[in-house]
Amino acid sequence: MHHSTKKWIIIKCSSVILIPLMLWFIINLTSIYDKDYVELVNFFSKTSARILYSLFLIAAFSFFSLTISEVFEDYINNEKIKNVATKLLYVFAIVMPLITILSIFSLN
Amino acid sequence: MYEKNPLSPHLQIYRWHLSMILSITHRIIGVVNIVAVVLICLWTISLLFGEENYETIKILFQSFFGKLLIISLSWSFSFHMLSEIRHLIWDLGYGFDLKISKITGVITIIGSLVLTILIYLLGKNLT
Secondary structure (H helix, E strand, C coil), rough: HHHHHHHHHHHHHHHHHHHHHHHHHHHHHHHHHHCCCHHHHHHHHHHHHHHHHHHHHHHHHHHHHHHHHHHHHHHHCHHHHHHHHHHHHHHHHHHHHHHHHHHHCCCC | HHCCCCCCCCCCHHHCCCHHHHHHHHHHHHHHHHHHHHHHEEEEEHHHHHHHHHHHHHHHHHCCCHHHHHHHHHHHHHHHCCCCCCCCHHEEEEEEEEHHHHHHHHHHHHHHHHHHHHHHHHHHHCC
């Protein structure tokens, strides 16, 4: 299978996974965003919330990094700049959700 | 050699129509959403610094600006979800007809507004 076909399939699969997780997340965010610190920590201490939030972050960063790399593909002409930008994007898409997931699992 | 590779055509070449506006909006909203998700990550990480340090963020979220922010985010998420479903339908080979494409475009716009209201009401009644 061609590299681009694989990438397209992964983008579409992550999109299908992301849609229900986005809906779950935005409904819950609307219900907790203005709450007190203790209520927020209680929310993120629930196992179900921790798992769903982690899945949301993994799906979101996978989807966004792949689609933004497509934008780089479309609009950056210089091959070197494009490769560096894409690699930086992928590193960021791994580090950011990882730190966040570790943070919520550290909350008590 | 690579310098001569063709890029996507520039936007000003074409006459603007609904599908084009939605396609561009989909990309812009995608970038807005990734910035929002990064900020949400930072907000989550900020909880590690304790209750006293969280006070400033709490005041911001409890203000009018906080409410505006969450409603805007609900809309950008709603738009992105519906627009992505529209793209998935296209990927399955349906909805390419010009008339159907216009109808699904209008549904995406109106649906995103309706979904924003539903998300806000559902979220506020969840707790």
